Amino acid sequence: MQRRKVLLxxxxxxxxxxxxxxxxxxxxxxxxxxSALEARKRVIEDQDxxxxxxxxxxxxxxxxxxxxxxxxxxxxGRDVRFIILTGMVNISxxxxxxxxxxxxxxxxxxxxxxxxxxxxx
Amino acid sequence: MMTVLEKTIDGQGRYRxxxxxxxxxxxxxxxxxxxISLGWGLDIILGPFVIMACVRVMRPSLLVxxxxxxxxxxxxxxxxxxxxxxxxxEAAIIVGLRARILPIIADLAFWVVLGMPLVLLTYSGIMDxxxxxxxxxxxxxxxxxxxxxxxxELAYCLYWIxxxxxxxxxxxxxxxxxxxxxxxxxxxxxVLFFTRVVSLQDQTAxxxxxxxxxxxxLMIANLKxxxxxxxxxxxxxxGPSQLTQDLxxxxxNVKGAGGNLGRVYARPxxxxxxxxxxxxxxxxxxxxVTRAARTKGGGLVVAQAFGTPLMTSLAQAAVGKSGPGPxxxxxxxxxxxxxxxxxxxxxxxxxxxxxxxxxxAALILIVSVFxxxxxxxxxxxxxxxxxxxxxxNENEMVPFEISEREVFSEIEYFSRQISDASLRVAxxxxxxxxxxxxxxxxxxxxxxxxxxxxYGSGNEPAPxxxxxxxxxxxxxxxxxxxxxxxxxxLLHPDDHAAVMREKLAPSVGQLKAKEYRLRRSDGQFVWxxxxxxxEQSEVGALETVGVMIDxxxxxxxxxxxLHADKMASLGRMAVGIAHExxxxxxxxxxxxxxxxxxIELDRYSPDNVLAKIESMxxxxxxxxxxxxxxKMYGGNYGAGPERVNIAQVVQSVMAMxxxxxxxxxxxxxxxxxxxxxxxxxxxxxVEQILLNLILNAHDAVLSTLQHSRQHGVxxxxxxxxxxxxxxxxxxxxxxxxCTIRDRIFEPFFTTKPATEGTGLGLxxxxxxxxxxxxxxxxxxxxxxxxxxVSLPIAT
Numbered sequence: 001m002q003r004r005k006v007l008l009x010x011x012x013x014x015x016x017x018x019x020x021x022x023x024x025x026x027x028x029x030x031x032x033x034x035s036a037l038e039a040r041k042r043v044i045e046d047q048d049x050x051x052x053x054x055x056x057x058x059x060x061x062x063x064x065x066x067x068x069x070x071x072x073x074x075x076x077g078r079d080v081r082f083i084i085l086t087g088m089v090n091i092s093x094x095x096x097x098x099x100x101x102x103x104x105x106x107x108x109x110x111x112x113x114x115x116x117x118x119x120x121x
Numbered sequence: 122m123m124t125v126l127e128k129t130i131d132g133q134g135r136y137r138x139x140x141x142x143x144x145x146x147x148x149x150x151x152x153x154x155x156x157i158s159l160g161w162g163l164d165i166i167l168g169p170f171v172i173m174a175c176v177r178v179m180r181p182s183l184l185v186x187x188x189x190x191x192x193x194x195x196x197x198x199x200x201x202x203x204x205x206x207x208x209x210x211e212a213a214i215i216v217g218l219r220a221r222i223l224p225i226i227a228d229l230a231f232w233v234v235l236g237m238p239l240v241l242l243t244y245s246g247i248m249d250x251x252x253x254x255x256x257x258x259x260x261x262x263x264x265x266x267x268x269x270x271x272x273x274e275l276a277y278c279l280y281w282i283x284x285x286x287x288x289x290x291x292x293x294x295x296x297x298x299x300x301x302x303x304x305x306x307x308x309x310x311x312v313l314f315f316t317r318v319v320s321l322q323d324q325t326a327x328x329x330x331x332x333x334x335x336x337x338x339l340m341i342a343n344l345k346x347x348x349x350x351x352x353x354x355x356x357x358x359x360g361p362s363q364l365t366q367d368l369x370x371x372x373x374n375v376k377g378a379g380g381n382l383g384r385v386y387a388r389p390x391x392x393x394x395x396x397x398x399x400x401x402x403x404x405x406x407x408x409x410v411t412r413a414a415r416t417k418g419g420g421l422v423v424a425q426a427f428g429t430p431l432m433t434s435l436a437q438a439a440v441g442k443s444g445p446g447p448x449x450x451x452x453x454x455x456x457x458x459x460x461x462x463x464x465x466x467x468x469x470x471x472x473x474x475x476x477x478x479x480x481x482a483a484l485i486l487i488v489s490v491f492x493x494x495x496x497x498x499x500x501x502x503x504x505x506x507x508x509x510x511x512x513x514n515e516n517e518m519v520p521f522e523i524s525e526r527e528v529f530s531e532i533e534y535f536s537r538q539i540s541d542a543s544l545r546v547a548x549x550x551x552x553x554x555x556x557x558x559x560x561x562x563x564x565x566x567x568x569x570x571x572x573x574x575x576y577g578s579g580n581e582p583a584p585x586x587x588x589x590x591x592x593x594x595x596x597x598x599x600x601x602x603x604x605x606x607x608x609x610x611l612l613h614p615d616d617h618a619a620v621m622r623e624k625l626a627p628s629v630g631q632l633k634a635k636e637y638r639l640r641r642s643d644g645q646f647v648w649x650x651x652x653x654x655x656e657q658s659e660v661g662a663l664e665t666v667g668v669m670i671d672x673x674x675x676x677x678x679x680x681x682x683l684h685a686d687k688m689a690s691l692g693r694m695a696v697g698i699a700h701e702x703x704x705x706x707x708x709x710x711x712x713x714x715x716x717x718x719x720i721e722l723d724r725y726s727p728d729n730v731l732a733k734i735e736s737m738x739x740x741x742x743x744x745x746x747x748x749x750x751x752k753m754y755g756g757n758y759g760a761g762p763e764r765v766n767i768a769q770v771v772q773s774v775m776a777m778x779x780x781x782x783x784x785x786x787x788x789x790x791x792x793x794x795x796x797x798x799x800x801x802x803x804x805x806x807v808e809q810i811l812l813n814l815i816l817n818a819h820d821a822v823l824s825t826l827q828h829s830r831q832h833g834v835x836x837x838x839x840x841x842x843x844x845x846x847x848x849x850x851x852x853x854x855x856x857x858x859c860t861i862r863d864r865i866f867e868p869f870f871t872t873k874p875a876t877e878g879t880g881l882g883l884x885x886x887x888x889x890x891x892x893x894x895x896x897x898x899x900x901x902x903x904x905x906x907x908x909x910v911s912l913p914i915a916t
Contacts, residue, residue: 012704014736018711025718057700057783087703088784090696105703106710 004120005046006030009039009054009066010085019053022109028116036061043080044073051119056086067097081119083112142183145175149191154198160320161467163261165268165313168195172212173273176224177292177544180551181216188212203243204262207236211266220544225301228270229485232263257467260474267481268309271302278302292540292547296499296533297492304484312477316470323466328421331440331457338382338455339444342375342398346387347447349375368449372398383439383457386410390451398453406456413441413454421459438463496533564588570649570669575662585664594671596642613638613646629655629663636672648676683809683889686881690812691751693820697780701747705740712737750777764915765804767846768796768839774811775837778819787822787833789815796839798846801915802893810889810897811837813882814850814908821854821906845895845911856901866897886910 006023008030010016016032023030031049033039036058043049052070056063063084074080084096087105096102101115149168156164168191175184192205199205211231218227237259245255278294349371368389375398384406386395395410403409412422422441439456446453488495564571570591574582584605592599595611602610612620616637632654638646653667691698712733719725719733750773775791782789800807815837822833835852857865864870866887883897890897895912 012708015704015708015711018708018715021715022711022718025715025722025724057786062786085707087700087707088696089699090784105707107707109714 004029004050005048006051006053006116006120007039007043007046007049008032009036009052009058009063010034011055011058015055023116026113028120036063036066040066040070040073043070047078049080051081051083051116053083053085056084056088056091064096067100071097083115083119138180138183141175141179142187145171145179145184146187146190146194149187150194153191153195157317158321159261159313159317159470160324161463161470163257163320163470165261165265166195167269168192169208169211169266169269170272170276172208173215173224173269174276176212176216176219176270176273177277177294179216181213181219181548184216185209185213201243201248203240203247207239207243207262208266210239211236215270220541220548223295223298223301223489224270224274225267225298225305225485226489228266229482232266233482236266237263253471254467257471257474260471260478264309264313264474264478264481267305268313271305271309274298274302275306292543293536295537295540296496297488300492300495300499301485301488304488305481308480308484309477312473312480316473320466320470323469324421327459327462327466328440331459331462332420332442334382335440335442335455335457338385338457339442339453341382342385342453342455343444343447345375346372346398346450346453350448369396372396375399383455386454386456387446387450388414388452388454390449392451395452395454403458409439409441409456410454413443413456414452416441416443422456493533565590570594571667572669573664573666575658575664577662582665591669594641594647595639608639611639613640629657631655636676647671648673682881683806683885686813686885687805687809689881690809690816693816694751694778694781697778697782697784698747698751700784701780702744705744708740709737712740747780762801762803764799765802765807767798767800767807767848767912768794770804770807771811771837771839771848774808774815777808777812778815781816782819782835785819785823785833787819787826787835790834790836792836792838794837794839796841796846798839798841799915800846800893800895800912802912806889806893807912810886810910811848811850813886814897814910817882818850818852818854818906818908822852823854825855826853841914842911844914844916846914848910848912849907850910851902851905851907853905855904856906857899862899862901865899 006028008016008019008023010019010032011034013032013034016034020030020032031042031046033042036054037060039052039054040061043052052067054063054066058066061069063086067082067084070080070082081099081101082097083101083103085103085105085107089104091102093102103111103115149171152171153166153168156166158164169188172184172188172191175187179187188211189205189209192208193202196202196205211228214231214235215224215227222230240259240262241252241255244250244258245252250258274294278299281291281294368387372387384403385398386406387398388395395414397406409422416422420440422439438460439458441454441456443452443454445451564586565588567588568590570588572587572591573585575585576582582605589599592601601607609617620635620637632652634650634652636648636650638648641647648671650670650672651667653665655663655665658664716725716730716733719729771791772794775789779789815835818835822835826833831853833853835850838849838851840847840849861870861872865883867884870884887897890910890912893912895910897908897910899906899908901907
């Protein structure tokens with residue numbers, strides 16, 4: 001399990017970096033991308049990435065689109081789970097891809113550890 | 122009576138006028154009941170004399186009322202309303218024309234055109250009077266009326282000569298009026314007197330002669346009936362009904378009872394009915410018999426129609442006489458017909474009356490045609506009598522005579538004009554006073570403050586009118602302030618500059634409105650809307666008339682509405698604001714968690730902790746900036762109008778809405794925002810205008826592009842056009858549908874669901890732009906709408 005990594009995607013590099021530090025404190029390996037397009041490339045290439053935690057609103061590609069595009073591009077048998085973070089108050093579950101965990105900013109630590117725990121085991 | 126009427130037009134008028142009217146009515150009514158007989162039922166009535174004496178001084182409506190009242194009372198004795206009606210018409214026409222036509226001439230015209238035809242119509246047509254008698258009555262009425270007017274004029278002239286009232290209410294009487302009146306009275310009195318004497322003599326003579334014949338007829342009838350009676354009563358002595366039957370038979374057989382002197386009727390003892398002796402000769406006899414029976418000793422009896430005696434049906438006139446009959450006959454009555462004699466006598470009356478009427482008409486015509494000549498002649502007579510002709514004798518006579526004549530006619534013409542004018546003035550004064558009273562009521566009782574100023578040569582305008590309502594509103598006693606300095610003293614300091622910038626005296630024909638605050642006695646300020654109109658007065662000075670309305674409550678509501686709209690705008694930006702604040706909150710939260718974990722796991726040095734806290738502070742500042750921007754906008758209009766750089770306002774508004782646009786993934790572009798145009802306005806108001814327009818564009822784009830792949834774009838651009846700063850807000854939201862394009866600036870008009878929009882935005886933006894002196898309009902372009910705000914650039 002240790003090999004499995006979490007990819008953190010956010011336009012705001014400060015959030016991504018702080019989150020990486022926090023995840024490492026709780027024993028989760030995390031890598032950071034602050035571009036959605038870069039992130040899309042990386043998740044397909046890096047076989048160790050089991051989970052993507054992405055911001056919803058980003059300049060190049062929003063979180064929902066990133067999820068669906070990555071899912072389409074993934075080869076058979078590769079399972080990547082998604083957590084979307086958002087500071088917006090008007091996003092409902094229906095507008096999101098299925099089987100995605102939505103966390104409102106600012107999230108609580110327990111919400112994040114629970115979500116990651118169920119994914120990474 | 123005249124002293125009662127004096128001063129009726131001015132002073133405490135109305136009460137005295139009504140009292141005067143009452144007195145005139147009573148006096149006229151009493152005089153109407155004391156007629157002067159001209160014989161054969163023809164009477165001169167005196168009531169109109171009183172009425173006509175007041176033609177020049179009484180208010181027209183009251184004079185007609187007096188005529189109607191006096192006539193109505195008298196109509197009860199005359200037993201018909203027609204005479205009263207015609208006399209009222211006469212008074213109405215004369216008083217109605219008094220300012221234009223001499224009363225005497227008006228009266229003559231009335232009788233010829235209206236009065237005499239009316240008398241003929243009513244008396245002959247409705248009351249069945251014989252036509253020639255009706256004509257006589259009509260002529261008499263005309264003479265009665267003309268005489269009344271003449272005597273009235275003379276009485277008024279006499280009053281004028283004695284008291285010389287120098288008021289417009291008592292106009293001078295023109296000289297030809299006096300001449301006409303004098304001539305008419307001089308002619309009419311002897312003729313009427315003669316007619317009266319002769320007619321009454323005739324009347325007595327005819328009755329006397331007929332009475333003698335009646336006595337003879339009675340004697341003959343008595344003898345004839347007595348001779349016939351024994352044949353009828355043979356062997357029958359049973360019961361009164363049998364007796365009446367017998368008598369009837371018997372009396373029918375008495376041929377020519379009264380000889381050829383008259384018709385005889387007999388009443389049996391114990392009965393009340395008169396039976397004709399011989400066949401009844403005339404159809405109206407039964408009424409004549411009843412009258413004759415009531416007349417003690419007999420006399421002239423005439424059938425009555427509508428209770429009018431004598432004149433109504435002279436064709437049936439007879440002299441009746443009654444006396445005791447023979448045997449069982451209690452009473453005998455004989456009717457001696459005198460219709461033909463009466464007709465003869467009436468012919469004489471008729472001739473003198475028509476001659477008199479003709480004479481009067483001729484006199485009036487002559488006097489009015491030769492009015493000037495007559496007056497010159499009279500003046501000369503007067504001059505000679507006073508010995509003033511001596512001086513004229515020494516000079517040359519002929520040229521003087523011509524100029525004297527001309528001068529006299531000129532003077533007379535002018536004095537006539539003046540006297541006519543004074544009558545007209547009196548009428549107009551009444552109308553003027555009534556409208557003045559109405560205006561005063563409006564000025565004092567209306568819930569607005571009305572004022573009028575005249576701008577003379579001095580610095581300060583002179584107040585012509587200022588309603589006390591102002592002091593009521595402001596709470597000062599009306600005498601607190603002298604002059605006009607109070608206005609500047611009470612004006613709110615913030616409004617000083619704005620109000621004073623406008624010229625104090627507006628130019629002619631211009632309506633100006635401004636709003637400002639004045640200090641109340643308790644220190645609070647009252648908002649006034651002051652609309653003023655300037656015009657050139659009749660005397661050439663500039664005058665202003667204005668209305669001030671207390672609009673404080675409207676102002677409060679207006680401010681509340683503006684505030685509500687601002688709050689609504691903030692609400693519309695909530696999504697963007699929430700996101701913008703959640704972002705720093707997320708970072709702060711992460712920093713805090715890291716500090717916590719770092720210390721727990723003993724991996725953090727104090728420097729690490731300090732660095733994290735530093736970052737937290739920065740994030741707090743970031744959040745605070747957003748809140749500050751919204752707070753500034755959400756506040757009330759604190760400051761007054763100031764110089765505002767329009768491009769700067771556009772930039773700050775764009776910053777405010779940027780998060781919302783980001784949240785909705787709509788692009789917001791600014792163009793040419795380096796413009797330096799400045800306007801004078803309240804900064805928050807300009808922000809509100811732009812915010813409403815930009816948010817409106819945002820919503821339009823959001824609703825139309827929600828389900829399309831097209832990218833929403835809103836562009837805000839500044840430019841300068843002449844003296845206006847122009848800001849355009851364009852979008853690609855599809856434009857405003859034609860069906861609602863006339864309504865989008867209406868307050869509360871919205872296409873959004875009730876939970877999302879108040880419908881105030883565009884309306885308020887429009888109103889605010891108008892307040893600053895600008896305007897907003899919009900047009901549809903290829904894929905959206907362009908809203909253009911133009912605001913006047915400060916000089």
